[in-house]
Amino acid sequence: MQNKNRTTISLEPKIMETIKQIAINKGTTQTKIINNYLKQCIEKEPEKNKIKINVITEGDTNIDISDFIGSIKTDKPFNAIKFQNQVRKGE
Numbered sequence: 001m002q003n004k005n006r007t008t009i010s011l012e013p014k015i016m017e018t019i020k021q022i023a024i025n026k027g028t029t030q031t032k033i034i035n036n037y038l039k040q041c042i043e044k045e046p047e048k049n050k051i052k053i054n055v056i057t058e059g060d061t062n063i064d065i066s067d068f069i070g071s072i073k074t075d076k077p078f079n080a081i082k083f084q085n086q087v088r089k090g091e
Contacts, residue, residue, distance in 0.1 A: 011019075016030075023030045042050070 023033045
């Protein structure tokens with residue numbers, strides 16, 4: 001199961017009505033419709049607008065960190081959000 005983030009966004013009523021109708025017509029959820037549309041738009045964005053973090057490793061010095069997503073294992077569960085909040089607080 002993929003992690004999900006919850007957020008609140010304000011959309012124009014006409015957009016929400018359209019998303020709701022598309023979801024009904026396709027027999028899916030509004031969340032899935034919004035996620036799919038956002039993914040499609042992000043894919044069309046120029047690379048310069050997307051987040052890129054490079055890491056330095058032996059040999060190839062320009063490996064994208066996204067190549068490592070899901071490849072790190074730990075002995076116990078790791079709460080990335082908790083860790084990020086601790087970093088922001090300077091803990």
